[in-house]
Amino acid sequence: MFHVFAALIGLYVIGRFVPPLPVGTLWKWLIAFVILLVSQYHLVNRLFLGGMASPEVPFPVLAFGGWLFGAFILLAGFLLIRDIVSLFLWTAHKTGLIPVSIIFGYRWMLGLGMAALLLSAVGVWQAVRIPDVRRIDITLEKLPAELDGLKLVQLTDLHASRLFQATWIRAVVNRTNALNPDLIVITGDLVDGSTIDRAPDVAPLADLKARLGVFAVTGNHEYYSNYINWMKAFRRLGLNILGNEHVLIADRDRALVLAGVTDRVAANFGLPEPDIGKALSGAPGDLPVILMAHQPKGSSTYASAGVDLQLSGHTHGGQVLGIHWITRMANDGYVSGLYRVGDMQLYVSNGTGLWNGFPVRLGKPSEITEIVLHTPARHHPEPDRQKP
Template structure:
């Protein structure tokens, strides 16, 4: 226990040592984890009561049902551990099982809560059936809704991204750049369940649009450079006449933000870390600026998000395009004459009904909006994070055509 009196050493999977974690912070983190496990365990028990015990399935189905719930509950922490170990077949199976169940668990929980509310309303305003029949009816209804929803969500998440076409008027855009096309991808999340084959398909889709500018707005990966170097290699195939630009998202910093910035630069993309470039065509100019993730400075002080630094010395009177992973970065860009900010991060909510909780952290969920006087386009994301599911918001590649306003 002596080492804990000084702090707990944490080392990332790619060997980068991080600062010591104070013992107080370690204990608070441990308590938060135990609280989360207890809460999730209690919700599993709630599902067991409603979907297994209440319908009186009889032997051996009740025992099998509770046993399956217990194993699936255990799969969640096992999958978390497996994702941080060598990607063997066993670890891949554990991770896939945990993520599929995590998504199914969320949908089952939502559907069961709705079914219980309907049952309460039925009892208050009508003649409810016999309790056991009602319990069986609710359980069948929940399963009947959730199973096809899971299949649809899985196929949507793993399928081809939809191309969203948006025209954005830019007041100061010169004739030479009128109609310039910016193709954005965001939140690809190459990692345990999305590999180079998925990324290669995305690259092919993007290049087929023949973009003038390509913007990669963060959360490219979920893993270390050492683990995913070969998986992100197809990124080098992106082609655009006026450049391919990249900014970091929060997930890069969980696995070495500086290392990932260097790796993406090695693949030939222009990494914008609080800096800008000026692109020109037929004597018309456009500033393309980019910032590190909104919370980058919390994980790496050298990567604090600074739109003011990114646009320092940018030519006046020239339209400004800002790449920033999180939509709320627009609050930091207030008054910097940004004509359009491209963001991601939200995934559009990814799985119904959780998009409603996104508004607790971000000012917008998806699409074109004005935040703090800055026009922001927020992508639904091209991949997914966690459960390989998308129920509601489909994956997206965005083609933004900038026109003289």
């Protein structure tokens, strides 16, 4: 279905972009063929290059393919906006609101095409660069005074692949360790590909250091890439995987609850679904609860269960300003940043990496998230954003 939808977008782009171009018929057919081929980028990956989730091709090939596909998506968006504006102007002219008819000629087409190619190139660079650190301060009502200033670093959506290889993962690990975190949490989608293909790329994760431990939950992509094998591999790397369970994080004679749930796609593979009741079973009710859940969907259920802070990823922040509105609608209204959900706070990271199938970021930068926890008595203001 995905490939059919992409083909329909391709036909729309061809129909709106190609006919006005000032070139001969043969060139128009060639341009149309290239656009249709680019629209089927993921089908080509699936059939010939090792898989849609993780094509096993060199980095330059992935970056080049991602650049072309990104330009295709941006051009489709530009053409849609142009058509909407054209319809508005035509209606305004017919009703006498504007005296002259305005026509977008072939120069507009060329300009939109060049803009799409240029912005996609910038977007690919933004996607594959080493993320900057984003610091946020969060106040938890139940946090003991002794734990004020506790520092967590959240990594999410690393998507280790031929696009994000060992050198990139190593740089992320080094930047994370340089923050000297008390606790490191990884909220899913660590990998794309098999344990055989990705073992060298995820190896640097073994060097993550935090005095209170390194914990993780699964994302949807772990299930696409042989969940059972990856659970064994992650534990060999020293990652503590929380699947519908919790641990007590004890420090300075005080403690908090760190819980984790499985991902929502688990049921599609006959594996345990997210179960917040099981995850918090036996947890002390007077301690603050931090929950790792890959997807922000279903956060109201977690808030009702007594979670104080939920940490999620999955959305990649929407990746492109404008497209993020669609991502927000698909994720219960949550896409990026800090939200209030009942008595719970929800932080949705833009992601440290992203899926190599659309490696473009524009206005939605990747991040390594440094989260500093505070007690109410030592509140450090940070504007919350309500769910739209």
